[in-house]
Amino acid sequence: MPQTRCYYEILSVEKAASQDDIKRAYRRQAMKWHPDRNPGNADAEVEFKACAEAYEVLSDPERRQLYDRHGHAGLRQNPVHDFRSRDVSDIFSMFNDIFGQQAGGRGQRGPARGYDLETEVEIELTDAFAGCEREVEFKRLDVCEPCSGSGAKPGSKPSSCPVCGGHGQVAQTGFGGMFRMVTTCPECRGRKQVITEKCEKCRGQGRVATKRKLGIRIPQGISDGQVIRLSGEGEPPPPEVSAEGKGQRGDLHVVVRVADDERFVERRGADLVMVQPMAFAQAALGATVKVQGIDGKDVDLVIPPGSQHGDAVVVERAGMTELQSKERGDLHVVLQLVVPKKLTDDQRRLLAEYAQTERLDVHAGESSFWKKINPFGG
Numbered sequence: 375m376p377q378t379r380c381y382y383e384i385l386s387v388e389k390a391a392s393q394d395d396i397k398r399a400y401r402r403q404a405m406k407w408h409p410d411r412n413p414g415n416a417d418a419e420v421e422f423k424a425c426a427e428a429y430e431v432l433s434d435p436e437r438r439q440l441y442d443r444h445g446h447a448g449l450r451q452n453p454v455h456d457f458r459s460r461d462v463s464d465i466f467s468m469f470n471d472i473f474g475q476q477a478g479g480r481g482q483r484g485p486a487r488g489y490d491l492e493t494e495v496e497i498e499l500t501d502a503f504a505g506c507e508r509e510v511e512f513k514r515l516d517v518c519e520p521c522s523g524s525g526a527k528p529g530s531k532p533s534s535c536p537v538c539g540g541h542g543q544v545a546q547t548g549f550g551g552m553f554r555m556v557t558t559c560p561e562c563r564g565r566k567q568v569i570t571e572k573c574e575k576c577r578g579q580g581r582v583a584t585k586r587k588l589g590i591r592i593p594q595g596i597s598d599g600q601v602i603r604l605s606g607e608g609e610p611p612p613p614e615v616s617a618e619g620k621g622q623r624g625d626l627h628v629v630v631r632v633a634d635d636e637r638f639v640e641r642r643g644a645d646l647v648m649v650q651p652m653a654f655a656q657a658a659l660g661a662t663v664k665v666q667g668i669d670g671k672d673v674d675l676v677i678p679p680g681s682q683h684g685d686a687v688v689v690e691r692a693g694m695t696e697l698q699s700k701e702r703g704d705l706h707v708v709l710q711l712v713v714p715k716k717l718t719d720d721q722r723r724l725l726a727e728y729a730q731t732e733r734l735d736v737h738a739g740e741s742s743f744w745k746k747i748n749p750f751g752g
């Protein structure tokens with residue numbers, strides 16, 4: 375029986391999420407619920423497998439469309455894997471491209487490499503403009519020190535697995551001997567050895583979840599969703615590949631989220647867009663007004679005489695910084711004509727005089743409008 379929960383909820387993504395977002399969300403959730411990181415928590419494995427199933431559907435455009443249209447019923451013709459009966463490390467090797475090349479270990483070529491991890495950091499638009507430094511905190515599985523990753527109580531030794539004879543895999547014959555299927559040994563979970571006396575710190579896992587803090591430098595001009603890769607800050611190769619974690623660590627991917635800035639309605643690459651209110655007199659006569667730029671400094675904005683509502687004025691090189699460049703984008707200012715809601719007597723008189731020069735029919739006198747509609751006077 376596959377899942378009945380909403381796949382988007384399982385992966386915590388929006389229905390409109392892109393394929394990249396789904397991939398990232400899956401990696402994040404799978405790492406969060408990986409049973410090795412949640413020792414003694416049976417729900418974690420269930421959740422981990424639910425994530426694999428959700429990802430299998432949402433990462434396939436055809437299946438995703440069926441699911442979007444008809445929900446779980448839409449997938450009956452095109453069933454998903456039943457991940458609940460699968461081994462966790464099999465799930466990892468199924469989605470190798472997500473967890474980093476060669477992660478998971480079996481059948482690999484080249485040196486062993488650990489899993490890539492992912493975390494997020496949110497910064498302000500002004501930080502993206504200037505570049506900044508941030509501290510990120512994340513959890514990763516590191517080699518357990520007391521047992522050096524073996525999982526065995528210090529002083530004791532793991533013994534060769536009696537079920538697979540130390541191969542880590544067992545062969546099953548099916549269909550009257552027509553097929554020979556090799557699967558991960560259920561006893562040692564592919565680790566080739568079994569532990570007779572468990573290390574107290576890691577409860578025999580050989581790995582412990584460790585919190586790590588890192589300072590990262592975020593370059594100026596970075597955009598929302600861009601990723602900073604910190605090479606070698608991921609996990610050591612998993613215990614079934616190397617108990618001591620020998621080989622290359624995976625990488626840490628830091629996804630940078632840039633918050634919206636209320637001063638700017640849009641960012642288009644290195645260009646910024648803002649809306650600037652403009653009075654009728656400024657629009658008609660022209661004016662130079664100051665607006666606050668992204669760098670905090672005032673920018674002189676020249677409103678040409680005869681400007682119309684919705685006109686855009688471009689201030690060159692007053693936009694965002696560009697990534698890996700000393701250039702700056704432009705600031706596009708959209709002018710918005712604002713009509714005053716209240717006028718003083720003098721202003722009203724002057725405007726009425728102005729209207730006369732254009733022979734316009736206006737309500738000129740003070741409160742005359744109210745006098746006309748209010749029978750009790752005012």
Ligand SMILES: [Zn+2]
Nearest residue numbers: 535538559562
């Ligand atoms: Zn075994």
Ligand SMILES: [Zn+2]
Nearest residue numbers: 518521573576
């Ligand atoms: Zn240990």
